[in-house]
Amino acid sequence: MIRKIQNTARDYAWGSTTLIPDYFGIEATGAPMAEIWFGTHPGSPASVVESGQTLTDLREGSQLPFLLKILAAAQPLSIQAHPSKEQALAGFERENAAGLSFDAPDRNYKDDHHKPEMIVALTPFTALIGFRPRVDVVVSFQRLILQAQQHDFELLEDSLAQLVHLLRAHGVKAVFEAVLEQRGNLGEVTQQLSQLAKLSAAEDNIESANLSLVPQLEELYPGDPGILVSQLLNRIELAPMQAAELPAGNVHAYIAGLGVEIMANSDNVLRGGLTPKHVDIPELMRVVDFGLGENAVLEPKQLSAGLWVYPSKAEDYLLYRVEVSGANLLADVELANEAIVLCTAGEVAVGDSKGERQVLRQGEAAYLADARLYSFSGSGTAFLATS
DSSP states (O other): OEEEEEOOOBOOTTBBSSHHHHHHOOOOOSSOBOEEEESOOTTSOOEETTTOOBHHHHTTTOOOSEEEEEEEESSOOOEEEOOOHHHHHHHHHHHHHTTOOTTOTTOOOSSSOOOOEEEEESSOEEEEEEEOOHHHHHHHHHHHHHHHHHTTOHHHHHHHHHHHHHHHHHOHHHHHHHHHGGGGOHHHHHHHHHHHHHHHHHOSSOSOTGGGGHHHHHHHSTTOTHHHHGGGEEEEEEOTTOEEEEOTTOOEEEEEEEEEEEEESOOOOEEEESSSSOOOHHHHHHHOOTTOOOOOOBOOEEEETTEEEOOOOOSSOEEEEEEEBTTBOEEEEEOSSOEEEEEEEEEEEEEETTSOEEEEETTOEEEEOSOSEEEEEEEEEEEEEEO
């Protein structure tokens, strides 16, 4: 079975009005086009082009274990982390028992699943992922303290000095929590962050690439402690076709760019800042894994001519990239489970061992099932998601 599927773009405020239309040739809506979902998640199930039914209905109500997305960020997303399986199940049951409706603004858990995820860049892609080493943050903050002294920013100087002391004594976890808990002291925090933004703008030689984000973040989210949290995180720059994977407990925020994202079929997000949405600091602190190592940029591994796999530790998904041309086609690619294929460049024809065939153009996707072997031909690039 090969069935073309489609979906409409979700208009989250951080989305881009141009990235998806310009890259995929999809008609612009005039509103932000943040994400297009290809999967069965009830928040936005894909529909089958031929019949108009949802992909979930085609699968007789069964959910896929993964969700494939196009993601286009023109503005930073919230600082966030995702729960483990055990945390998601416990949180979902706890909120159900408390009688929280699924659309309640203070609900943390929309389902009982974890949400590991991976982003593959289609354009240069910037993200904040994981915590910087303690020594790097100390050195960075000490330099900022000296600069604050030169500009007579006493409030910022005192705040950073306290955080350096806390960092040396108790580590990143204590600093992360202390910064988030400033949320209730809006006036003082707003003044600190205003000084930090002015400091960033005043410096010809910005000490940290993260510091260059502060004026934009301060304009978008004035007084949000997440702006200071951004200075604790690693800034990652992905080149096209490079990837990053975010396991449970990883603190991150996408900043800008276009990518293909794959994740477990969940919508559980614990936010820590850069958002007007609900922030539950105690629950976030339970979810964050402060023992995670540095998040490395992932390079795809070539399996054969025209076929790459993105190494993943997740149990819920596998992501491949297919590159075909007149000189190279892929035959007899074996898939043990259902899959979704998304064409991101050119034109890719997909055929299966039962004789079905569909041609996908840039921005088009298809659901694959009930066959063991698949072939790919044409001239283009596609991402193949399966479990």
